[in-house]
Amino acid sequence: MRVFQNSGVYAAYMRRLDMLAVDARSFSDRLALFLDDRYGACHILQPVMETSPDIFFTNGDDEILQRYWAVENGLPATSDMEQILLSQIEHHRTEIFYNSDPMRYGNDFVRKLPGCVRKSIMWRAAPSGNTDFGAYDLIVCNFPVILDGYRKLGWRAEYFAPAHDPAMDSYAENRDRPIDVLFVGGYSRHHRRRAEILQAVSAIRRDFKVYYHLDRSRLTRLAESPIGWLLPLGKHRRPKNIRAVSRTPLFGRELYEAISQAKIVLNGAVDMAGTDRGNMRCWEALGCGALMVSDSGVYPEGMVNNISMVTYEDAESAARTIVNLLREPERLQALANEGTRTVRTVYNKRAQWLNFQRLAASA
The missing domain is CATH 3.40.50.2000 (Glycogen Phosphorylase B;)
Incomplete structure (x- = not known):
């Protein structure tokens, strides 16, 4: 199972990450510093922490990180963030797309996913107004009331909890x-x-x-x-x-x-x-x-x-x-x-x- 996990970070944390990664000059360097700092680690899947080749992780809202990857893989440095994320998914030959940032990458993005992707799963544990998430195959979070709301809209939703970070x-x-x-x-x-x-x-x-x-x-x-x-x-x-x-x-x-x-x-x-x-x-x-x-x-x-x-x-x-x-x-x-x-x-x-x-x- 080839899984792609996309996440996002608060603006306040991005300032900390920029300081931690001031000397980073590559996608892998900046990502390694982020993972070592354990931000949001309770949501990050185990194979990411174990650097399994079958799973790819990124923060799709981290422009510095994403542009490192773009340049390293032959894309123009001016590529937009959506195109970079789609290219990463295709390059990885992703089968399961797991997205923790669906307000940024919603239905329109899911409909553009490359053919290698068999299932799209999103995490959303907060009210989302009238936002439509119907293009996703599954929505997960650990709040039953919110899950019931998704089901009433006709979307498939299942309970999924954060995990203990061994660190x-x-x-x-x-x-x-x-x-x-x-x-x-x-x-x-x-x-x-x-x-x-x-x-x-x-x-x-x-x-x-x-x-x-x-x-x-x-x-x-x-x-x-x-x-x-x-x-x-x-x-x-x-x-x-x-x-x-x-x-x-x-x-x-x-x-x-x-x-x-x-x-x-x-x-x-x-x-x-x-x-x-x-x-x-x-x-x-x-x-x-x-x-x-x-x-x-x-x-x-x-x-x-x-x-x-x-x-x-x-x-x-x-x-x-x-x-x-x-x-x-x-x-x-x-x-x-x-x-x-x-x-x-x-x-x-x-x-x-x-x-x-x-x-x-x-x-």
């Missing part, structure tokens, strides 16, 4: 964890419930070490800039307590390192899938050995309240729950250990790859 194991072993509470994620006017939780938990900063690494929206950054304080943008600024514990965004191994320094990772859904839960932070927090404290809801198999994680109901209970846990370090550590054991066993890379092959065969 997390060395981070999970760390027992020196000076950070009491860590949160890493986005912050914007759309995250109203998240902002309430962050505000409540940040209030414990006088007694505990609380770190928030926030990727602020453009409007929030403007509101908090020198000129922004002169404009009527108060509702877009972070409250004082949140600003006091905030630091720069983290990605890749820097994220793993931060989690390995934390006793508790605070998590919160963004209400995109009803009561379904299972964002990437679940795998990252548990995989790197922290206890995840997250909002109540329906979690993936093995992620169970008071066994492998702890849940809260609202902002007040989030702060109260975290304080109680920090005052019971032995219980906290036992819960964290069980969470790490769960993701290592239930969500290992081998199981993910076997499940992918099963879904591809039946698509």
Whole structure:
């Protein structure tokens, strides 16, 4: 089975990648640096990490990476990104096209795929408006409510989960964890419930070490800039307590390192899938050995309240729950250990790859 996995990266991470790859001068060099940094590794299929010749991986939105490949394979440096991706697929003789960036490469792109491609599979775990994904043979993600929505539109959709990244194991072993509470994620006017939780938990900063690494929206950054304080943008600024514990965004191994320094990772859904839960932070927090404290809801198999994680109901209970846990370090550590054991066993890379092959065969 010859699989082509296409992914994409956040603009904020692209800036980090450019710094990591400042000396890279080829497609393979830049890609190797990206893979070693483990960004999005829970979604990357096992054979990619093992450099199997039967699988090809790229980030189709990384213009520098893609133009390296184009030049190295005889295409004009000015080729557009879609043409480069199609050429890569044809050159690889891909049989299964697996795309994690369908908003960029949607139905029109799928209809242009070369004849060697037998099945097209896409990952999409977020609301997509009126976007039509009907050209894909299969849509996968780990949110049942979103999958049901796809099925109601007549599209085939199946459950498929992220996996534990083995590189997390060395981070999970760390027992020196000076950070009491860590949160890493986005912050914007759309995250109203998240902002309430962050505000409540940040209030414990006088007694505990609380770190928030926030990727602020453009409007929030403007509101908090020198000129922004002169404009009527108060509702877009972070409250004082949140600003006091905030630091720069983290990605890749820097994220793993931060989690390995934390006793508790605070998590919160963004209400995109009803009561379904299972964002990437679940795998990252548990995989790197922290206890995840997250909002109540329906979690993936093995992620169970008071066994492998702890849940809260609202902002007040989030702060109260975290304080109680920090005052019971032995219980906290036992819960964290069980969470790490769960993701290592239930969500290992081998199981993910076997499940992918099963879904591809039946698509």
